[in-house]
Amino acid sequence: MNEHELNLRDLAARLPASATTHMPPADLWPRIAATHLARHRQRRGRRLAIAGGALALVAALAFTASTWRHAATPAIDWQARAQALELQLDALPTPAASEPLARLAETELARLDGNLQAAYDRGAPPRDLDPLWQRRSELLDALLSVRRQGHSSRI
Amino acid sequence: MTLARAQRGDMAAFEEIYRCYGRACFQLALRLSGQRQLAEDLVHEAFLKMMDTISSYRGEAPFGAWFKRLTANLSIDWLRRQRHLADTGMEAMFEQIAAIGPDPAGLVDADSLLAQLPPRARAIVVLHELEGYTHAELAALFGQSESYSKSILARALKRLHVLAASAASRTQVAL
Numbered sequence: 001m002n003e004h005e006l007n008l009r010d011l012a013a014r015l016p017a018s019a020t021t022h023m024p025p026a027d028l029w030p031r032i033a034a035t036h037l038a039r040h041r042q043r044r045g046r047r048l049a050i051a052g053g054a055l056a057l058v059a060a061l062a063f064t065a066s067t068w069r070h071a072a073t074p075a076i077d078w079q080a081r082a083q084a085l086e087l088q089l090d091a092l093p094t095p096a097a098s099e100p101l102a103r104l105a106e107t108e109l110a111r112l113d114g115n116l117q118a119a120y121d122r123g124a125p126p127r128d129l130d131p132l133w134q135r136r137s138e139l140l141d142a143l144l145s146v147r148r149q150g151h152s153s154r155i
Numbered sequence: 156m157t158l159a160r161a162q163r164g165d166m167a168a169f170e171e172i173y174r175c176y177g178r179a180c181f182q183l184a185l186r187l188s189g190q191r192q193l194a195e196d197l198v199h200e201a202f203l204k205m206m207d208t209i210s211s212y213r214g215e216a217p218f219g220a221w222f223k224r225l226t227a228n229l230s231i232d233w234l235r236r237q238r239h240l241a242d243t244g245m246e247a248m249f250e251q252i253a254a255i256g257p258d259p260a261g262l263v264d265a266d267s268l269l270a271q272l273p274p275r276a277r278a279i280v281v282l283h284e285l286e287g288y289t290h291a292e293l294a295a296l297f298g299q300s301e302s303y304s305k306s307i308l309a310r311a312l313k314r315l316h317v318l319a320a321s322a323a324s325r326t327q328v329a330l
Contacts, residue, residue, distance in 0.1 A: 008284035011315055012265035022266075024181040028195060029173045032202045033166060039203070040164075 078133035085140035092147050099150055105143040112136050158218060162210050169206055176219060177202075180226045186281045187230040189270050197233060201226040227282060231296060234274050268315050268322070276311040283308055 095102070116132050160168035180201055185194035205222055212221060269277055275297070282288040283304075288296070293304040 007312065008265065008269075008280055008315070011268075011312070011319060022178065022182045022185060024177055024198060025195060028181075028198060029170060029177065032173070032199050033170070035199070036169070036203055036206050037166075 078130060078137050082133055082137040082140055085137060085144055089140060089144050089147065092144070095147065095150055099146050102143055102146045102150075105139050105146065109136065109139050109143070112139065158209075158212070161206075162212070164206075169202075172205075172222075173202065176222055179219070179223065183223055183226050183281070183286065184230050186266065186269060186285070187227065187278050188233070189274070189277065193233070197226065197230050201229050204229065223286060227286060227288075228296075231278060234278065268318050271318060272311055272314070276307050276314075279304055279307050280311045280315070284312075 112132060112135055116129070116136065119129055119132060157168045157171050161172060177198065181194055181198050184197035184201070185191060188194050188197060201222070205225060208225075212218065215221075216224075269280065272280065279293055279297075282293060282296075283290070290301040290304045290308075293299075294301045297304065
């Protein structure tokens with residue numbers, strides 16, 4: 001027989017039908033499905049863990065950034081706040097005689113202004129100036145409150 | 156549409172696909188591997204891989220052909236890992252037939268004859284003759300030249316005819 005005439009289909013046609021069974025076992029699909037579902041659950045768990053980790057990281061970064069921003073910029077806020085309070089204080093009529101509390105605050109303010117001036121004179125960094133501006137802001141707040149009360153009681 | 160549902164991960168759709176293609180996939184794996192248990196493992200892996208990758212199936216080829224190719228590639232990969240496809244010389248490869256010998260049960264159907272071929276020769280016969288692979292595709296799959304694939308196919312088919320004739324004569328003598 002010429003080799004070019006040979007093929008498996010002709011050969012198989014001359015032979016009896018296959019005696020072996022080619023059916024997969026009945027439990028093959030349930031096994032495949034169970035493995036697939038188990039892998040699917042595992043992957044979903046991993047994805048959730050990764051997403052949770054990423055979320056925690058983003059939250060931590062956001063918190064750190066917020067803390068840093070907060071820590072890095074309060075001097076500007078306190079200084080601006082102190083200046084705003086001072087404008088409000090100037091807008092109130094000057095009292096004839098200061099209340100004892102107001103006198104205390106004014107004395108403390110004068111001392112604090114001296115400290116602030118000294119700090120600027122020696123070129124103090126913002127971290128040294130910030131607490132002084134914060135304290136000045138608090139004192140102005142207290143003084144404003146006392147003056148407003150005195151003004152309203154006279155009215 | 157079953158495929159569209161399967162691409163969305165619907166298990167009922169996957170089961171329908173198994174009912175349609177499970178048997179053909181198993182037959183192919185069994186013919187390529189020559190071992191029933193191994194064929195089950197290969198089908199198991201082929202379906203898992205299909206379920207993971209079906210979302211990337213774009214319909215360039217009929218689904219059945221795409222899936223059978225996936226099964227064939229997995230089977231060939233397994234045979235390669237087991238070094239059944241190591242590049243022994245052609246003469247050495249066909250000498251293995253004598254070592255394997257005829258089926259003691261005297262079966263003379265095509266599958267039992269195929270089982271007597273060495274793994275690489277059997278894979279080339281099955282893929283070319285039954286699955287329609289071209290010699291160019293077989294050459295790429297086995298990392299050999301097209302002429303190598305053609306030579307193995309010709310020798311394997313000739314050997315199958317000799318084995319069939321021998322089995323037939325034994326049957327007549329027995330009668």
